Amino acid sequence: MMKKICAAAILAAFSTVAFAQDGLTCATPIEAHSNSTITGDTTAGGNSIAQIGLLPLSGAKSMIYDFTAQGLNATLTVTGSYDWGVFIVQTCNVTTSNPMTAITNTDATNVLDLAATATPAFVDGNHYFMIVSTNPGQPTNPNGPYQIVVTDILPVSLQSFEVL
Amino acid sequence: MNTKMKVLSLALIGAFGYAGVASAACPTSAVPPWSSEFAFQGTTTIATPGYAGTECRLDSAINAGAGGAAGAAVIWNGGAVEPRYRAHFIVNVDSLTGQGLLDAVQLFTSTSASAGQIVRFSVFGSGGGKNLAYAVRNDANPIGLETGVVPLSAGENHVEFDFEIGASNFQLWVNNNDPNAPTKTVAINNDAAVTGVDTSSLGLAGPTAQFVQHFAGTAVGFDQFDSRRQNFIGY
Numbered sequence: 001m002m003k004k005i006c007a008a009a010i011l012a013a014f015s016t017v018a019f020a021q022d023g024l025t026c027a028t029p030i031e032a033h034s035n036s037t038i039t040g041d042t043t044a045g046g047n048s049i050a051q052i053g054l055l056p057l058s059g060a061k062s063m064i065y066d067f068t069a070q071g072l073n074a075t076l077t078v079t080g081s082y083d084w085g086v087f088i089v090q091t092c093n094v095t096t097s098n099p100m101t102a103i104t105n106t107d108a109t110n111v112l113d114l115a116a117t118a119t120p121a122f123v124d125g126n127h128y129f130m131i132v133s134t135n136p137g138q139p140t141n142p143n144g145p146y147q148i149v150v151t152d153i154l155p156v157s158l159q160s161f162e163v164l
Numbered sequence: 165m166n167t168k169m170k171v172l173s174l175a176l177i178g179a180f181g182y183a184g185v186a187s188a189a190c191p192t193s194a195v196p197p198w199s200s201e202f203a204f205q206g207t208t209t210i211a212t213p214g215y216a217g218t219e220c221r222l223d224s225a226i227n228a229g230a231g232g233a234a235g236a237a238v239i240w241n242g243g244a245v246e247p248r249y250r251a252h253f254i255v256n257v258d259s260l261t262g263q264g265l266l267d268a269v270q271l272f273t274s275t276s277a278s279a280g281q282i283v284r285f286s287v288f289g290s291g292g293g294k295n296l297a298y299a300v301r302n303d304a305n306p307i308g309l310e311t312g313v314v315p316l317s318a319g320e321n322h323v324e325f326d327f328e329i330g331a332s333n334f335q336l337w338v339n340n341n342d343p344n345a346p347t348k349t350v351a352i353n354n355d356a357a358v359t360g361v362d363t364s365s366l367g368l369a370g371p372t373a374q375f376v377q378h379f380a381g382t383a384v385g386f387d388q389f390d391s392r393r394q395n396f397i398g399y
Contacts, residue, residue: 048307053372054268054286056297056311085265094307095299098232098372102265106291119266119373136297136313137265137290 082144206236237367
C-alpha cells in the first residue's frame with residue numbers, strides 16, 4: 001500500500017470559519033503565511049489589548065495575526081509610517097503574555113529573525129500570535145499603516161491528508 | 165532600622181526609608197517597618213548609600229534561572245483599605261545597562277484585596293533610554309486598564325502617584341515636584357468592587373525571560389517610600 005501524504009508547504013489555504021477573522025481581537029486573528037506580504041493600518045485596528053506583558057500600548061490600536069510554528073525560520077521585514085511595534089506572544093488577551101521577541105521603529109534594524117531572537121524558542125505545533133501595534137517606548141504617533149514582508153517559513157498548514 | 169518620617173500630615177499612612185549610619189546603623193532586615201518581604205527566586209538587601217541623602221537603600225535582584233513569578237520586594241500593608249492612596253518612592257535603574265524593550269520587570273504594585281492589582285509600574289528600555297510603564301485599573305474602559313509610559317532619567321528617579329476609587333483622575337508625577345502639574349493625568353472610574361488599596365509592593369517582580377537572561381543578579385535600588393491618603397508628598 002502506498003501511502004501518500006500531501007502536506008502543505010507554503011501558503012496554506014484559509015480555513016473556513018463561522019466568524020470573521022478581522023484581526024481586531026484575540027478571538028479573531030488573521031492567519032499569517034510564509035513568504036507573504038502583510039499590509040494593514042492599525043488606525044482601523046481593535047482596542048482589545050492594553051499591554052504586551054509589562055509593555056504599555058498607551059491606548060494604541062492593534063491588529064492581531066496568528067500562526068502555528070512548524071520548522072519556523074522566517075524573518076519579518078517591517079515598514080510603517082508611524083511609531084510601530086510588532087510583537088510575538090504565546091497567549092493573547094487584554095494583557096497578553098510577555099513577548100517572545102519584538103521589533104519597533106526605533107530599533108537599529110527593521111528585520112526580525114524570529115527563531116534567532118525568541119525567548120523561549122518556538123515549538124513545532126504550538127500556536128502563536130503576532131500583534132502589530134505601537135512602540136511602547138515612543139507612542140507619539142501610535143497608529144498608522146504598515147507592511148510586513150514574511151520571508152521563508154512561518155507556519156506550515158496541513159492542506160490535505162490522504163492514505164491510498 | 166530607623167523609619168524615615170517625612171513632613172507629617174494627619175493622613176500619613178506609611179513612610180519607610182533606610183536612614184541610619186552606613187553599615188553600623190543600616191538594618192539587617194526590612195521588616196519592620198515594612199509589613200513583610202517577598203523573595204522568591206530573588207533577593208532583597210539593604211545597601212549603602214541610600215538616595216537623596218539617606219545612608220541606606222533597598223537593593224532588589226532577580227536570580228539566574230528565575231521564572232515569571234519571581235520577585236524580590238518589600239510589602240506594605242496598612243491594615244485598612246485606603247479609598248484614596250498616594251505613594252512616592254525613588255528608584256535608580258542605572259545598573260540595567262543596555263536594557264532593551266524585552267527586558268521588562270515590574271517595580272511597584274498597589275493591590276486591592278477585593279479586586280486585585282490596581283496600579284503597577286514597570287521599567288523597560290527603548291532607544292537607548294529607560295521608561296517607566298504604568299498600568300492602572302479603569303472599569304470604565306472595556307479592557308479594564310489604562311496604560312502609558314514616562315521616560316526615566318539617569319540616576320535617582322522620584323515617582324509619585326495619586327489613586328482614588330470612583331470617578332477620578334489617576335495622577336502621576338515623575339521627577340516632578342509640582343503638585344498642581346502632574347506628569348500624567350488619566351481619567352478613571354472604578355466600580356464598587358474596587359474598594360481601595362490594601363497593600364503595596366516595592367521591588368523587582370514578574371521579570372520577562374529576557375530580563376532574567378540579561379540582568380540576573382543585577383540589583384536595582386529603591387528608597388524613600390512614603391504613602392498618604394491625600395497630601396502631595398513631593399521631595
